[in-house]
Amino acid sequence: MKKVIPTFIAVILLLGVSFTWSTCTMNTFNKTKASVLQEDRGDAEKYYSNYCASCHGKQVKAFVDREKWVYGSTRSEMFDVVKHGVEADGMPAYGEVLSDMQVYELVDYILAAIEDKKSADFNSGANEDVVFVSEGMRLRLELVADNITSPWAITQSQEGRLFYTETSGKLFSKKDSVIQEITGLPSVKYKGQGGLMDVILHPDFENNHLIYLSYSKPKPDDDGLATTAIFSGRLENNAITDGKDIFIAEPYLSTNLHYGSRMIFDNDGYLFVSIGERGRRDDNPQYLGNDLGKIHRLNDDGSVPVDNPFYNTPDARKSIYSYGHRNPQGLCYNPARNKIYDNEHGPKGGDEVNLIEPGNNYGWPVITYGINYIGTSITDLTHQEGMAQPIRYWVPSIATCGMDIVTSDKYPAWKGNILSGSLKFNYLHRDVFDENDVWLKEEKLFPEIGRMRSIEQCADGYIYFGVEAPGKIFRIVPV
Known part of the structure; x- marks a missing residue:
C-alpha cells in the first residue's frame, strides 16, 4: 500500500502535466487561430498584402467574394495550393518563402474572410448623386449595365x-x-x-458590319492546350455570320494565363493585337x-503587311511589330x-506603360523593375542597350488592365491623358x-469602385469602364 500511493500520485502528477501541456498547446493553437479569425491579423494580413494582393486584389473581402474555388476551399486544399502552387495558372509555390505555420496563418486569414464576408460595398463612389472634381471638371458616374460576370471589353458603334x-x-449589346x-x-x-476577351469594330463598321473578338482558343485536337x-x-442583327479566326x-x-488580347485599329486601317x-x-x-510576348500588326483580314519590321527577317514571325512583352x-x-x-502587367512590381514603336524590344525578362511574386530576383538589370524603357512604371x-487615351471634347482638361x-x-x-511622352503627374479616380477591367472612350465621346466583383x-x- 505504501508503494501504491506514491505511484498513484505520480500518475496523477503525470496526467496533470500532460493535461497542462495539452491544454497549453491547444490554447496556443486556438489563440493563434483566434488571432487570425478575429482582430489581430497582422502577420497574415502582411502575407496576403505581400504575396496575394498583386493578383487577387488589395481587399481580401473582394478575393473571397466568388461562387467557386477552382482548387477547393477547405483548409487542407488551400494549404496545398498556397504551399505548392499551380504552375499552369501562374500561381507560385509560396512554400519556398513561407513556413508551414505561416502558410496556415495565411490560409486561416482567407478562411476567416470567407466566414465573415459581407456584400462588399465597392460602389461607395458610384452613387449617381455624388459629384467628383478633377482638373476643375465636375463629373459623376452613370450606371450603364450590371449583373455582369466580368466585363472584359467595351465598344460602341456610331449609331450608339x-x-x-x-x-x-x-x-451583349445595349x-x-x-x-x-x-x-x-x-x-x-x-x-x-482565359475566356472571351476584347471586342472592337472595324473602322468602317457602319458599312461592312465587321466585328472582331479576341479569345482563348482551345486546340482542336487537344483541349488541354x-x-x-x-x-x-459580320454582325447581322444579333448574330455574327461568316465568322472565322483570322489570327x-x-x-x-x-498554361492558363497571360493571354494579352487587346486590339486597336490605327488611322491606316491596320489591326494591332497584343499577345502575352x-x-x-x-x-x-x-x-x-x-x-x-509580342504585339502584332495585321491587315483587317488577318494577312500580314509587307512593311512589318520583321517581315524579311529569317525565321521570324512576319506579323511581329514589337517584342519583349509580358x-x-x-x-x-x-x-x-x-x-x-500599351500597359502591361509586371510581376511583383514593374507594371508598365510603353510607347509602342516598330521593331522595338521592350526587354522582358532581361530588364524589369519587378521581382518574382515570392520575393526573389528576376534580374539585376532595369536598363540595357537596345531595349526600350517604359514611359511610366x-x-x-497596380495590376494594370484596360487602357485608353482621352481625345474627346467632353473632358477638355484630360485631353491627351492616358x-x-x-x-x-x-x-x-x-x-x-x-x-x-515624359510623365508629369497622376490622379487616382473613383477609389474602391471595383477591380477595373476595361476602359473605352466610345463613339459618343463618353468614357466607359467596366469593373468586376460585382460586374x-x-x-x-x-x-
Whole structure:
C-alpha cells in the first residue's frame, strides 16, 4: 500500500502535466487561430498584402467574394495550393518563402474572410448623386449595365449601340435600355485568365458590319492546350455570320494565363493585337520565332503587311511589330499623334506603360523593375542597350488592365491623358504626359469602385469602364 500511493500520485502528477501541456498547446493553437479569425491579423494580413494582393486584389473581402474555388476551399486544399502552387495558372509555390505555420496563418486569414464576408460595398463612389472634381471638371458616374460576370471589353458603334464581352464566353449589346445577347461566337476556353476577351469594330463598321473578338482558343485536337486567337465576322442583327479566326498565336500551351488580347485599329486601317508570353518568360518574349510576348500588326483580314519590321527577317514571325512583352492587357491609339501605347502587367512590381514603336524590344525578362511574386530576383538589370524603357512604371504594381487615351471634347482638361485600370487597388488611374511622352503627374479616380477591367472612350465621346466583383459598367458624365 505504501508503494501504491506514491505511484498513484505520480500518475496523477503525470496526467496533470500532460493535461497542462495539452491544454497549453491547444490554447496556443486556438489563440493563434483566434488571432487570425478575429482582430489581430497582422502577420497574415502582411502575407496576403505581400504575396496575394498583386493578383487577387488589395481587399481580401473582394478575393473571397466568388461562387467557386477552382482548387477547393477547405483548409487542407488551400494549404496545398498556397504551399505548392499551380504552375499552369501562374500561381507560385509560396512554400519556398513561407513556413508551414505561416502558410496556415495565411490560409486561416482567407478562411476567416470567407466566414465573415459581407456584400462588399465597392460602389461607395458610384452613387449617381455624388459629384467628383478633377482638373476643375465636375463629373459623376452613370450606371450603364450590371449583373455582369466580368466585363472584359467595351465598344460602341456610331449609331450608339454598346457592345461588351463577358469572359465566360458571351457578347451583349445595349441600345435604348434594351440588352440583347449576340450569337455566332467561337467556343472559348474559360479557365484561369482565359475566356472571351476584347471586342472592337472595324473602322468602317457602319458599312461592312465587321466585328472582331479576341479569345482563348482551345486546340482542336487537344483541349488541354490553348492560345490567343482573333475571330472576325459580320454582325447581322444579333448574330455574327461568316465568322472565322483570322489570327491564331503559335504555339498553343497548357498554361492558363497571360493571354494579352487587346486590339486597336490605327488611322491606316491596320489591326494591332497584343499577345502575352503565356507565363513562359524564358522561352517566348525574346524569341522572334513564335507569336507569344509580342504585339502584332495585321491587315483587317488577318494577312500580314509587307512593311512589318520583321517581315524579311529569317525565321521570324512576319506579323511581329514589337517584342519583349509580358502580359499587355491594355492597348490604345492616339489618332492625332499617330502613336500607340500599351500597359502591361509586371510581376511583383514593374507594371508598365510603353510607347509602342516598330521593331522595338521592350526587354522582358532581361530588364524589369519587378521581382518574382515570392520575393526573389528576376534580374539585376532595369536598363540595357537596345531595349526600350517604359514611359511610366509602377512599384508596387497596380495590376494594370484596360487602357485608353482621352481625345474627346467632353473632358477638355484630360485631353491627351492616358487612363488605366487597377485590378489591385480598385480605381481608375489617370497619367499626364508632355508632348514628348515624359510623365508629369497622376490622379487616382473613383477609389474602391471595383477591380477595373476595361476602359473605352466610345463613339459618343463618353468614357466607359467596366469593373468586376460585382460586374458593372459605368459612364463618366460631365455635369
